[in-house]
Amino acid sequence: MRADPADYRLVSPGNLQAVLSLMAGEPAQWLPIAGGTDVMVLYSAGKLPNRKLVNIWNIPELRQIEIFPDRICIGAACTYTSLRRHEIVAREFPLLATAASWTGGIANQNRGTLGGNIANASPAADSLPALLVYDAEVTLISVGGERRVAYRNFHLDYKQTALAADELIRDISLPRRFSGHVSHARKVGVRNAQAISKVCLAALGRMANGTIQDVRLALGSVAPVPLRLNETEHLLAGKKIEPSLIDSARESVVQKIRPIDDIRSTARYRAAVAGNLVAEFLEKLAAEGAKA
Numbered sequence: 658m659r660a661d662p663a664d665y666r667l668v669s670p671g672n673l674q675a676v677l678s679l680m681a682g683e684p685a686q687w688l689p690i691a692g693g694t695d696v697m698v699l700y701s702a703g704k705l706p707n708r709k710l711v712n713i714w715n716i717p718e719l720r721q722i723e724i725f726p727d728r729i730c731i732g733a734a735c736t737y738t739s740l741r742r743h744e745i746v747a748r749e750f751p752l753l754a755t756a757a758s759w760t761g762g763i764a765n766q767n768r769g770t771l772g773g774n775i776a777n778a779s780p781a782a783d784s785l786p787a788l789l790v791y792d793a794e795v796t797l798i799s800v801g802g803e804r805r806v807a808y809r810n811f812h813l814d815y816k817q818t819a820l821a822a823d824e825l826i827r828d829i830s831l832p833r834r835f836s837g838h839v840s841h842a843r844k845v846g847v848r849n850a851q852a853i854s855k856v857c858l859a860a861l862g863r864m865a866n867g868t869i870q871d872v873r874l875a876l877g878s879v880a881p882v883p884l885r886l887n888e889t890e891h892l893l894a895g896k897k898i899e900p901s902l903i904d905s906a907r908e909s910v911v912q913k914i915r916p917i918d919d920i921r922s923t924a925r926y927r928a929a930v931a932g933n934l935v936a937e938f939l940e941k942l943a944a945e946g947a948k949a
């Protein structure tokens with residue numbers, strides 16, 4: 658059943674403090690709407706429980722990308738298009754720029770925001786594995802002040818997050834220390850644009866003297882939350898990349914993930930693909946390491 662607009666209220670205060678005051682005054686009543694690319698899908702299907710929407714699309718503090726010597730700070734309402742076009746994001750955070758290029762079609766990229774992708778908390782969201790491997794930190798803001806949460810601690814369970822009812826994600830901060838790493842981003846879906854991932858991978862690695870000096874792996878669509886593969890990373894650290902190590906890594910990935918059968922794929926297929934994507938990355942890392 659389609660929603661009736663007369664049942665909903667949308668306000669647009671235009672500044673951050675006014676939005677936060679509104680949310681604090683009636684916690685859990687006001688749903689922030691940024692690009693609306695997730696919210697409007699629910700609305701159109703008549704499945705949006707909230708009747709009060711507060712627009713955060715036009716809040717200047719949420720739309721800027723700030724560059725510091727040691728980190729980049731991305732406003733939560735920055736769109737995929739702004740991420741793709743940003744020179745430093747493209748150069749130093751290619752996993753994020755690539756994920757942005759996968760996220761729906763151009764129209765979706767012009768509206769969809771990074772903060773919306775995080776708060777919507779889909780385990781299949783494309784930008785979230787990149788945030789895990791880049792050690793992102795999110796700043797949450799309410800009338801009571803700000804707090805910083807390591808992004809790895811943000812998703813608590815399926816669609817459950819550390820965000821309180823009166824809080825907004827203000828920005829996402831990424832340390833600028835991964836530009837020397839080999840990076841590998843892969844989305845497996847029916848097609849790249851306009852398709853939800855069956856599995857997606859974000860991976861970073863650095864070789865030194867023929868061994869893995871640093872490796873960071875994260876997968877989407879294989880568990881209730883985007884998943885960092887700490888055990889597999891631990892298994893790989895300090896080793897030379899050989900076929901037997903790749904086999905062990907593949908096994909360790911399959912042990913760790915908890916994929917499901919759904920309309921897009923089967924758990925068995927997802928497990929096989931997840932292992933293959935990590936193996937593919939390790940082969941690439943070995944080849945890059947041999948050139949260095």
Ligand SMILES: Cc1cc2nc3c(=O)[nH]c(=O)nc-3n(C[C@H](O)[C@H](O)[C@H](O)COP(=O)(O)OP(=O)(O)OC[C@H]3O[C@@H](n4cnc5c(N)ncnc54)[C@H](O)[C@@H]3O)c2cc1C
Nearest residue numbers: 691692693694695696761769770772773774776782783826
């Ligand atoms: C056609 C189509 C294709 C898509 N393809 C993909 C895809 O390939 N990959 C993918 O990952 N996603 C995809 N999506 C999903 C969607 O575009 C993304 O999740 C997008 O990032 C959501 O951002 P938004 O600003 O539109 O969020 P909104 O719809 O505005 O909000 C989504 C949720 O986040 C909350 N929220 C938004 N901003 C904040 C904030 N700053 N603080 C706190 N809460 C906030 C809202 O209250 C809401 O609960 C697709 C959607 C459509 C319609």
